[in-house]
Amino acid sequence: MKKRILITGAAGFLGSHLCDRFIKEGFFVIGMDNLITGDLKNIEHLFKHPNFEFHHHDVTTFVYVPGSLDYILHFASPASPIDYLKIPIQTLKVGSLGTHNLLGLAKEKNARILIASTSEVYGDPEVHPQSEDYYGNVNTIGPRGVYDEAKRFQESITMAYHRFHGLETRIARIFNTYGPRMRLNDGRVIPAFIGQALRGEDLTVFGDGKQTRSFCFVDDQVEGLFRLLMSDYSDPVNIGNPDEITILDFAEEIINLTGINKKIIFKPLPQDDPLQRQPDISRAREILGWEPKVYRKEGMKITYNYFKGLTKEELEKSEHKDFSKHIRK
Structure with a gap:
C-alpha cells in the first residue's frame, strides 16, 4: 500500500511544492488548507491526480482524516510580515491550537510529524551565523512576536509530545526560501x-x-525537508542557504x-x-548529508x-x- 501523508498549508508556496515532491515519491498526499493565505491555483494541477485529495479545513479546529496516516507535515501558518501583522490572532492560533491538534492526530495515527519552524525563533540574533543551540533574542510583545512566539511555542509542544508520548517528531528551522x-x-x-x-x-x-x-531556492529547501522527515533525528535542524x-x-x-x-x-x-540572517547548516550537512545546490x-x-x-x-x-x-x- 502507498504511504499516506497529510500536508497542512498545502495551497501555500512551500506546501504546494511539498505536495509535488511527495506525489513524485509515490505517496498518497492529503492536502489541507483553509486558504486564508494559500491559493488553490498552486495545487490545481494535482486535483485530477489519483494520489491526491484536498481538504478545505482550518487546523485550529478539530482535525479529522479518515484512514491511516504515516506522516504529517505541518506547514499551515502565515509566513510573511504582511500576513501575520494583518491576522495576528490567527497566526498565534495556528502555531498553538493547530499544532496541538496535529500532534494529537499524529499520536492517534502513530504517524511521524515534521513541524515547520523558522529562523525567526532566533529573533534579532546576537550570535552569527545562527546555529541550532542558540536560544535567540526575541521581543515577545513586539508586532513580530505573534509569529516568532507562535513558532517557539510550536517547537516546545512538539518536543513535549516527543518526550512524554514518545511521538516521532522532526523540527525544521526554515530560513528565507524563494x-x-x-x-x-x-x-x-x-x-x-x-x-x-x-x-x-x-x-x-x-x-x-x-x-x-x-536565500535558499525552493528545490533545495524541499530536498532538505524530505531528508529530515526520513531521518531519525528529533532536535531542530536549520534548513537554509x-x-x-x-x-x-x-x-x-x-x-x-x-x-x-x-x-x-x-x-x-x-x-x-532582524539585522542578520545566516544559517549554520553544519548539523544538516552531518546528519542529513544535505546542503543547497x-x-x-x-x-x-x-x-x-x-x-x-x-x-x-x-x-x-x-x-x-x-x-x-x-x-x-
Whole structure:
C-alpha cells in the first residue's frame, strides 16, 4: 500500500511544492488548507491526480482524516510580515491550537510529524551565523512576536509530545526560501523587489540596507525537508542557504537581473526587523548529508521568469504594502 501523508498549508508556496515532491515519491498526499493565505491555483494541477485529495479545513479546529496516516507535515501558518501583522490572532492560533491538534492526530495515527519552524525563533540574533543551540533574542510583545512566539511555542509542544508520548517528531528551522508560486504581495524581500521591478517602480529598501539575508531556492529547501522527515533525528535542524548578502547588494542584483533603469529608495526599518540572517547548516550537512545546490543567480532567474508570466491584473494586486504603522517611532 502507498504511504499516506497529510500536508497542512498545502495551497501555500512551500506546501504546494511539498505536495509535488511527495506525489513524485509515490505517496498518497492529503492536502489541507483553509486558504486564508494559500491559493488553490498552486495545487490545481494535482486535483485530477489519483494520489491526491484536498481538504478545505482550518487546523485550529478539530482535525479529522479518515484512514491511516504515516506522516504529517505541518506547514499551515502565515509566513510573511504582511500576513501575520494583518491576522495576528490567527497566526498565534495556528502555531498553538493547530499544532496541538496535529500532534494529537499524529499520536492517534502513530504517524511521524515534521513541524515547520523558522529562523525567526532566533529573533534579532546576537550570535552569527545562527546555529541550532542558540536560544535567540526575541521581543515577545513586539508586532513580530505573534509569529516568532507562535513558532517557539510550536517547537516546545512538539518536543513535549516527543518526550512524554514518545511521538516521532522532526523540527525544521526554515530560513528565507524563494522560488515559483511565491505571492508578489506577501511583503517578503524577493517578491517585493521583483514586483516593484515588473511594475516599473523604484526599489524600496528598509533601513540602511546593510542588514543581511540568506536565500535558499525552493528545490533545495524541499530536498532538505524530505531528508529530515526520513531521518531519525528529533532536535531542530536549520534548513537554509548560508550564502549571505546585504539587502542593498541584493537590490542591485535585482536591478541587474531585470534590466530596469530605476533607483533604490530608503524607508525606516520596521520594528524588530532582524539585522542578520545566516544559517549554520553544519548539523544538516552531518546528519542529513544535505546542503543547497542551486546558486542564487540560477534560482533568481527561474523565479523572475515565473513572475514575468503573471497577468497584468495579478501585478496590479501586488502593489507594495504600507508598513508605516509598524515602524519604530
